[in-house]
Amino acid sequence: METRPLARKLGAFMALSEAELCVLERLHKRRRTFFAGRDLVHQGQADQAAYILVSGWAYSYKILHDGQRQIVDFQIPGDFLGLRSVVLHVSDHSIEPVTDIEVTEVHASDLFKALSETPRLATAVFWTASRDEAMVVEHLVGIGRRGAAERMAHFLLELGARLSLVGMGSKAGYACPLTQYLIADAIGLSAVHVNRVLRQLREQGMVTFRDGHVTFDDYDSLVEFADFEESYLDQVGPTAQVSAPVLARVA
Amino acid sequence: METRPLARKLGAFMALSEAELCVLERLHKRRRTFFAGRDLVHQGQADQAAYILVSGWAYSYKILHDGQRQIVDFQIPGDFLGLRSVVLHVSDHSIEPVTDIEVTEVHASDLFKALSETPRLATAVFWTASRDEAMVVEHLVGIGRRGAAERMAHFLLELGARLSLVGMGSKAGYACPLTQYLIADAIGLSAVHVNRVLRQLREQGMVTFRDGHVTFDDYDSLVEFADFEESYLDQVGPTAQVSAPVLARVA
């Protein structure tokens, strides 16, 4: 468990050699702590470092000129923070910790060097980035075309699935430090409506979100209700070639 | 102009050497044509090839279980089609041509081989992918937090900016083969409402969309109205800015 969460995540995707793990290890330059509510990366900033989240939760968001906020995604341990900012050389969004967080810093130059010298690692990182993009796309679909309750259900399920992959959740539920305001800005609703929708889902016996804990009261009917497809979260990478489970699902 | 649009796009981001251009050239295996309305990639399919769009327009989308469609993005010449599907090894979305299109096919194995043997090319492709992701994020923000008219204005401006980069548009306007139904599914509105919003923008003297042509009647006030920030579309890559050190290491 003191294996870096990122190594664990990438390892689940492709087997990494000793040498590759070593390169990965050397990337983690410095461990830092940031405190809840204090911006880590700011929109428009020219970034020279990305971070890997070790513990705690964060979220990336954009602010519109009229002050509204849209949360793009939440990050949990093992996720990159600001990877896109480094590649694009400027941050198009801000990142803020939800809780106090621990991260390790990765300098842009070290990252590019490591990726060019270790092609398989580059593939693995590219895979991670693609998986993140797939989540953003799914999020987009939800906001664009799902009703409020379905959106909420889908959101809670996706978060649960992601947390399960790093051992922080199960089909029973998970600890969740988010406020209803954060969820509102993530799924494009008002905080008031979030509250109503949560009540509805609770009264229908599907999920309960209370006191920082999400409990799946009836996982299966929630999945059914939310039209939740978790295949896009699968830990299946190129090495696993067209693996049996994928084929089964496609068939 | 018979330069491959992709080479032109990547070239704008970082200067590519002869050798790198040559690798890029060899990627283009086979030129193919697809016809308007016939699926090119299907949701759930296990992909072994991506495509580079040479001419025509396409769109990537997802279908929900209740039959609703959310269009994630439109692709124009120079864009990759299905790059994420290849990296993730399964397509999480479908792609369909809007018009008849010409593409060149890129086999997954060739792509991975080229990227691992030519690190700078990998960086460039990673940059392209990140730029696409930034667009999806901006799209997400629009759907989540902007009103219908602002969303439409922003959408038309973004398309214009992208088309300008490949010489197919200007601040005066551009040819646009999209129907109001496609736009509706892209920006999360009903087709009827799209029509109303277009009328409103036209009557306010900002944009006119008629007969397959978008005309910016007052570009500046449209930008103002839409809160349009085009920085995320900049053709600014690592080479352009802080990059001397980065390049030195990568090279």
Add this chain to the structure above:
DNA sequence: CGCCTAGTTGAGGTAAGTCAATTCACGTGG
């Protein structure tokens, strides 16, 4: 004790959706 933040609930407003009718351009076959 008083203040702040998070959550909860009600009443009423509004942006956008649905349903439906009409027009127009286009192609196709009688």
Add this chain to the structure above:
DNA sequence: CCACGTGAATTGACTTACCTCAACTAGGCG
């Protein structure tokens, strides 16, 4: 050449999902 069908755009009338405003509760903490 015209009748017909089809897909796109347009507009009106009505509905609804979600928002806003506002009041109130409950817990944490200086």
